[in-house]
Amino acid sequence: MxxxxxxxxxxxxxxxxxxxxxxxxxxxxxxxxxxxxxxxxxxxxxxxxxxxxEASAPFATATGQVIDLKLLEDSVDPAVSAAFLNVLEAIRAEAQFPGDTADSADIDLTALEGIDTIVSGIKIPLTDILSIDSNAGVLGANASTPAGNKASGAAGVVNEDGSIDLGAHQDGSAVDTTLDLSNILGSADVISEDVISALSLRIGAASASASRTGDQVTSEYALSNVDLQVKSPLVADVTELLIGEENGLGVSIDTAVTQVAGDDSLLNPLTGLLGGVFDVLNVLGVIDVEEPTLALDSNIQEALVPLVGGTLQGNAVSIDLSTGTVNVNLEALGGTSAVDPNTDLLTDVAVQQIEGEIQTLLNQLLTDVRAAVDEGLLETHVTLGLGAKVLGVDLAQVDIDGTLNQLLDGDATTVSVEAFGRNASLVTNAVLALLGTVGTTLETALNKVVDPLINNTLDEGVSGIIAPLVQGLTGVLGDPGILRITLNDQPNPQVGAVNTIPARPNSKTGAITTPADAFTVSAIRVNVLNGLVDLPISRVTVDADKDWAxxxxxxxxxxxxxxxxxxxxxxxxxxxxxxxxxxxxxxxxxxxxxxxxxxxxxxxxxxxxxxxxxxxxxxxxxxxxxxxxxxxxxxxxxxxxxxxxxxxxxxxxxxxxxxxxxxxxxxxxxxxxxxxxxxxxxxxxxxxxxxxxxxxxxxxxxxxxxxxxxxxxxxxxxxxxxxxxxxxxxxxxxxxxxxxxxxxxxxxxxxxxxxxxxxxx
Missing domain, CATH: 2.60.40.10 (Immunoglobulins)
Incomplete structure (x- = not known):
């Protein structure tokens, strides 16, 4: 057998x-x-x-990157394209199944030094457009594909398990990402340096994560300190108009006040008003009232400096007059938490709010300046002396020394009288009776010269600055073809997604619009000049095959x-x-x-x-x-x-x-x-x-x-x-x-x- x-x-x-x-x-x-x-x-x-x-495309893929520079590739100077691609690979975490099923990457944008972009024919260093300042190890990205039907990734400030570190976002996370759009918009002649000299988007911490099992996707994002900063020479012009050392409003008023003291149109009425106080002495002979001496000293400049040196604070807009910066807090324009996919931050309503707040703040500044000038004038120091003689012999000397406000209040401490061998109290009482009238006379004279200065400076000067500033800024922010800022950016958005973790309000789970395609989420995405520059920040892409086994x-x-x-x-x-x-x-x-x-x-x-x-x-x-x-x-x-x-x-x-x-x-x-x-x-x-x-x-x-x-x-x-x-x-x-x-x-x-x-x- x-x-x-x-x-x-x-x-x-x-x-x-x-x-x-x-x-x-x-x-x-x-x-x-x-x-x-x-x-x-x-x-x-x-x-x-x-x-x-092994012989076909992977079943699952995941990518995480703190900032997706891939979309800038066409703008990069061809001479440094190889170096640019190396940077892309270094700062991107990629995983696929089968293949390398886990990866992580740390952000190191110092490698961007020496890489230039060409925008509208103008060469711009990439580091002039983008800068990220953070403590070492704070920012990173990871990607994981443990199976053909599972993929996950995260980017930004994340924990070791790949989840977003919400605590770090609440604390600001010591991250400062700046996207400077000045050169880009300037090279395209979209902004005028006379109106907007610098425009940048500043973000504290930005993170995103996504996980996919089959066709179900859980997506989360987090943002902190999202601001749009605009520097304008027009704001600096406001400062110069108000407190300029040569022709500012404060200096001009102080000069005018000093000059009023020597104006005969003021001195003559004062002489006539106070000359009769000596009659109470009942002397024989003709009383000779001497020409008064008058000195007026105001410090309106000092009163205006705190206004101009501080910050005008609105709800979403603040204006730092000392630096000429208009800051727009994008979070205050409707919130950045738990928003729907592809939420536009610069909606018509938001731009109208920005415009309204700028006008309100600057108009309030004008009101505050008027109030400061009025209060400053009341603090004008008045020194008034008036003497009288009889037959060439001194009869009495009246001196008034105090603020205009004290004179208007009839403050007796401002009056001193010396009567040579006479009853001085009689003259003192007579002067005190006229003290308020003296103050009113001085106030009227001051207002006569100060009001035109205020009106010309504020109504014509500052108001003439507000209009072009508002128009220039809203013209950029209100045109999505120039600037579009999208929150929770999802090209293939979730539909009917719900939050299942109350402690993480920005996390939602659900299906996606096109299950056959990958899912991508960016915490925030900035698009300039219809895609000439397109920068998704903290971007994660996941794809998986629900039928995989x-x-x-x-x-x-x-x-x-x-x-x-x-x-x-x-x-x-x-x-x-x-x-x-x-x-x-x-x-x-x-x-x-x-x-x-x-x-x-x-x-x-x-x-x-x-x-x-x-x-x-x-x-x-x-x-x-x-x-x-x-x-x-x-x-x-x-x-x-x-x-x-x-x-x-x-x-x-x-x-x-x-x-x-x-x-x-x-x-x-x-x-x-x-x-x-x-x-x-x-x-x-x-x-x-x-x-x-x-x-x-x-x-x-x-x-x-x-x-x-x-x-x-x-x-x-x-x-x-x-x-x-x-x-x-x-x-x-x-x-x-x-x-x-x-x-x-x-x-x-x-x-x-x-x-x-x-x-x-």
Missing amino acids: EDPLKIKNSASALNRSMRIGIATITSTALLGGVLVAVPAHPLLSMTAVANAQ PVGGIAIDAIDDQTITIGDAIDNVIPVSAPEGSEVTVDGLPDGVTYEDGEISGTPTEVGEYEVTVTATNGNNSVTETFIITVLDIDGGTGNNGSANGSTDFLQQCLSSPAAGIAALLIALGALGQVAGPALEPIARSINVEIERQTRHIIDTAGIRQPNQPEWLQSINRSLADAANNVNPNLASQGLYAAGALALISIPVLCGMGGSSSSSS
């Missing part, structure tokens, strides 16, 4: 040979445990799609056969399948043995040989593993008490074996090839599936991987290969006929590979 081991080896070789040929027909071949693409075949439309992993669909670990004596329990079996979570079912167990809670256990109640099939299912994919439980009687038999019908049993075993089934299926597939048409494709596809299933069963049952192939086995394989590679359907069908016939002839070898009936001595 032929060695049973050799028979089994031949069976294993034939099975391996047939599997390779059949796999070629059915579009895939198992080489080294990896499914690879094979040529299409006219018999089956499905052969054009190979379930390949491990190679071959899914997998089950091999299970050893068992032989026991009736009355004994089997060794417990725990089927192990991948991916985790696959549904497992078991068929063919002997009575007394069950599959419960993931474990096969029990004591068989009848003698016999039982083929047990374990099936693991994951989605539309399934795989089976078979093993034999042999239950012997006490005498060591399986219930077959004679050999009279051994040949009949062996024939029945052969005819019902998978080998016979495969032979029949190959012949049937060849017949279909003769009349191939769209209507028969489902039948052909079903035959393919059945061939694949039965071939797996043969290989699993053989349990041996032996590459030796006798000539007759090679003939079968050559027939299969010829059928797979022949573009002529008739010739391909003939090849399948030949392979089926060879397989049919080999049934006695195949059907005896696993049963005890094939063993004899």
Whole structure:
């Protein structure tokens, strides 16, 4: 008798040979445990799609980057494009499955030094456009693709587990990202340096994360300290008009006040008003009232400096007059938290709010300046002296020394009288009675010269500055073709997403608009001049295949056969399948043995040989593993008490074996090839599936991987290969006929590979 081991080896070789040929027909071949693409075949439309992993695009991809500079590539000076691409790779975390399934990157924009962009024909260093200032290690990006249907990524200020560090965002995170748009807009003649000399977007911390399992996406973003800063010479002009050292309003008023003191139109009324106070002395002779001395000293300049040196603070807009900077807090324009995908920060309503606040703040400044001048004038120091003589002899001297406000209040401490040998109190009382009138006279004279100065400066000068400033700024911010700032940017947005974590209000989970495409989220995206510059900040992209399953669909670990004596329990079996979570079912167990809670256990109640099939299912994919439980009687038999019908049993075993089934299926597939048409494709596809299933069963049952192939086995394989590679359907069908016939002839070898009936001595 032929060695049973050799028979089994031949069976294993034939099975391996047939599997390779059949796999070629059915579009895939198992080489080294990896499914690879094979040529299409006219018999089956499905052969054009190979379930390949290493030879095709990855199933899952993830990318994380603190700032996506890829969109600037076309603007980069060609002379430094290679260096630019190296920077892109260095600051980007990328992962894919299969492949490098995890990656991380730290931000180091010092590498951008020496890289120039060309915008509107003007060369601009990239570092003049973008700068990021942060503590080392604060900013980073990561990407992960643990499976073909899972992908995640994060960028910005993130924790080690890839989640956004919300605490760092609340604290400001010591991050300052500046996107300077001045040169870009200036080179395109969009802004005039006379109106806007600098325009930049400043962001504290910006982060984004996304994870995808199949078609379900969880997306989150976080922002802090998002400001738009504008420097304008017009704001500096306001400062110069108000407190300029040469011709500012403060200096001009102080000068005018001083000059009023020498104006006869003021001195003469004062002389007439106070000259009569000496009559109370009742002296004989004509009283000669001398010309008064008057000095007025104001400090309006000092009163205005605090106004101009400070910051005008509105709700969303603040104006620093000392630096000429208008700051717009974008968070105050409607909020930046928990907003819908693709929220435009510079809406018409937001721009109107900016315009209104600028006008309100500057108009309030004018009001405050008027109030400061009025209060400053009341603090004008007045020194007034008036003497009288009789017959050339000093009669009395009246001195008034105090602020204008004190005079108006009739403050007695401001008056001193010296009467030479006379009752001074009489003169003092007379002066005090007129003190308020003196103050009013002075106030009227001051207002007469100061009011025109204020009106000219504020109404014509400052008001003339406000209009072009507002128009210039809103002209840029209100035109999305010039500047567009998008929050929670999602090109393929989530739909119907909901928040499932109240503590993280910006996190939402749901489906996406186009499941077949990747999902991308950027915390904030800045688009300048209709995409001339397009910068997504803290950007994450994830893609995954919801139908992905491990190679071959899914997998089950091999299970050893068992032989026991009736009355004994089997060794417990725990089927192990991948991916985790696959549904497992078991068929063919002997009575007394069950599959419960993931474990096969029990004591068989009848003698016999039982083929047990374990099936693991994951989605539309399934795989089976078979093993034999042999239950012997006490005498060591399986219930077959004679050999009279051994040949009949062996024939029945052969005819019902998978080998016979495969032979029949190959012949049937060849017949279909003769009349191939769209209507028969489902039948052909079903035959393919059945061939694949039965071939797996043969290989699993053989349990041996032996590459030796006798000539007759090679003939079968050559027939299969010829059928797979022949573009002529008739010739391909003939090849399948030949392979089926060879397989049919080999049934006695195949059907005896696993049963005890094939063993004899």
